[in-house]
Amino acid sequence: MPTPARGSSTTPGAPDAEALCDAALAGDRRALARLLTAVENRTPLAEMALRRLYPLAGRAQLVGVTGPPGAGKSTLVAALIAELRRAGRPVAVVAVDPSSPITGGAVLGDRVRMQAYAADDGVFIRSMASRGHSGGLSAATTAAAAVFDAVGFDIVLIETVGTGQSEVEVAAAADTTVVVEAPEMGDEVQAIKAGLLEVADVIVVNKGDRPGAHRTAGQLHAMLADAPRDARPGRPSPKRPEVLVTTAATGEGVAELLAAIDRHRSTVRGSDGETSRLKRAEAQVWAVLVDRLHARVRALEGAEEVPAAGLSAAIPSPRVSAAGGLLRSVASHEIDPYAAADAILARLVGDAPGSREARK
Amino acid sequence: MPTPARGSSTTPGAPDAEALCDAALAGDRRALARLLTAVENRTPLAEMALRRLYPLAGRAQLVGVTGPPGAGKSTLVAALIAELRRAGRPVAVVAVDPSSPITGGAVLGDRVRMQAYAADDGVFIRSMASRGHSGGLSAATTAAAAVFDAVGFDIVLIETVGTGQSEVEVAAAADTTVVVEAPEMGDEVQAIKAGLLEVADVIVVNKGDRPGAHRTAGQLHAMLADAPRDARPGRPSPKRPEVLVTTAATGEGVAELLAAIDRHRSTVRGSDGETSRLKRAEAQVWAVLVDRLHARVRALEGAEEVPAAGLSAAIPSPRVSAAGGLLRSVASHEIDPYAAADAILARLVGDAPGSREARK
8 A cells, every 4th residue: 555645635634734724823833833844844734734724825925035145145134024023014934945954054043043033923934945845845935935924924035045946936936036146246246147137026235335335236237227128037027126235234225125125016916926926826736736646656556665866846756666667777778768757657647648638 | 739748749850860869979069969959958859869869878977066156166177177188088068057048157158168178079068057947957967968978978077056956956966976165165164054065975175275275174074074974865875975175276186086086986886876876767757757747738628828937847837828727716816726736637637636546
C-alpha cells in the first residue's frame, strides 16, 4: 500500500484543522504559527485549512521586497514594520530564507527580529525555507500569505533573501514589488545583474547616507527611461517604477516608501493587478496538480526506496522510488528521458504523448 | 485545435534534427549551437536530437561552479579553461545566467569570453538564461550538458551566476560541485548564508592574494569539522569537501583545483555519483512529464488566451489559458486551489485525488 502523497488526503487531521482555523481566526498566534508550518510542509492539515481559509482571503496587499545581498532588505523591512505600526496598521512578513541547514543562518536572524514584536499582536514575522521548495516556492509563499490575509493582516511583506530565479518570481508574484538596491555596489548596479529591474514596481536605493546613493538613483532613472516597457513580462499596462532613496537605519525616506506602496495598491486593485493574481492562482493550482500527479506516480507498482534526491518541490524526491528502475536506466543512459517519461505517463493516464482523451 | 505543447510532437523538424546531430557529432560548432538553442527552448527538434544523442552521453564529468556574487566565479572558470587547454583537454561551459532582458547583462559577458576562444574548437561556452526555467532549470542545464557530452566534451563546467535555490540545485546536480568564496565578504562567510556549504565537494577561497583569504579558509575548515555530515542531502557516503585557496586572476592554485576536481571524478564514477546521476535523470524525466501533462491541459476545452504569466518552466504560462476560467475563480478567491486542481485533473485523467487506477 503506497502512503498518501503530501496534501492528497483530506481526512486525517480534519477536526484539528477546523479547530486551528477557528483559533487562528480568533487571533491565537500559536494556532496561526501551526497553520503556517502545515502550509509550508504541504501536509493534509494544510489542505483542510486552506480550503477553509482561502475564501476568506483576497483583501490583503502582497508586497514583495527583493534585491541583492547587502542592500539592507531586512533593515528596510524592519523600518517598514515600524512605520506601519506607527499608523496602527497590522503587518505580516514572510521571509523567504535560503539559509543553510548547517548554520540556521537567516532563520535565526528572523527569530531575533520576531522577538522585538513578541508582545505586539499587530506584527507576525514568519521565515519560510526556500530549500526544497523551488518549483513550488511561489505556491508555498502565496499560500502562507493567504493564511495571513484570511486572519486579517491587511498587508503582507514578502522578503526574499536570495536573488535566484525562484526568489525573483516570488517577489514578482506580489501585488507590489519593491526592489532594494544599495549605492555603488561594485562596478554595476547589482539589481540589473540579477534581472530585477523589469519586475520592480518601486525601486529603493537604500543606504541613502552613503556617497553615490543619488547617483545610483540617477543611473536607475536613466536606465528605466531607455528600457523597453514590454520587458516586464505579463504586465498589461507597464508603468515606469518610482525610484526612491531611503536610509532604513535612520528611517529616512521610509514614510515616502510606504506612501508609494499605498499608491501602487490602488492601481493593482484594478486590471493591473490581474496578472499577479493569476500568477499566484496558477502557482497554487499547479502545485496541487503536481502533488496529485506525484501521488499517482508514487502509487505505481515496483516502488523501491533510493536516497531522496530532494531536488525541489516540483521534482519531489519520492518520485525516485516510484519509477526507480526507469530512472536508473536513464541515469545510465540506457534509455532517454522521453522514453522513460512516456512509459510512466502511459501507466498513469493511458496513451502517452497524445491528448485525445483530454479533448473529449 | 490546440497547438502541440513544447516537445510533445516528434514529427516536425525530424530530418532537420538528424542532420544537425550528424553535423554536431562531426564537430560543426554552428550545428552544436543550434542544438543547444533547441534544447534550451525545449522545441520538438530538441526532443528528436536528445533521443538521438542521449545514449551517446554519460562519459563527461559535470562540474558545477557556484558561489556568492563577487567571489570571482567567471574569472575562476576562465582560469580553469586555460588550465584544461594547457593540458590539451576539451572543455564546455554552461553559464546559467539570470541576466536582465533589459540589459543583456552576463550573456554579453559570456559572448565576450567566447570570443577569446572563437578559434579554439576545444572550448565551447554557452549561456543559458535561468529566467523562465526555474522549475525546469536543472533539466535544461543537464540536457545541454548531455549534448556537450555526446559530441565529445569530456568535462562540462556549469557556472551559476545567481545563488538562488534553483541555481544551487543545478550546481548540486553536477558530479562535482565547486563552491567559490571570496575572503572576508561581509561579516560572515557568504557561502554559508546562501546555504552552499552542504552541497560542496570542493570549496575554493578565491582572491587568495587578499588579506584574510587563509583566515576564511580556516573558518571554513572549522565549520566543516562541526557540520553534521547528514546535512548534505542525498549524498550516500558524504566526505568533507577539500578547501583550497586560489587567485584566479594570476592562475595561482588553479592547477591544484583542477587536480582536486580530477580526484573527485574517480569517486563519482562509483556509487558516490549515483545520487547526482539519479537527480539529473529525475529532473529530465520530470520535465518531460510536466510537458506531457501540460500538453493535455492545453488540449482541454475552453482554452482562452490571457497574458503569459511566464512564472516558470514548471508552471508554463499557456496553462493560464487552458483552465483560464478556473484560475480566474481562484484568483478572485471564489474557489480554492484544491478544488480547481481536482476539477482540471478530473478532466485530464479521470477520478481526481485517488490513485486507484494507477495501482492496477
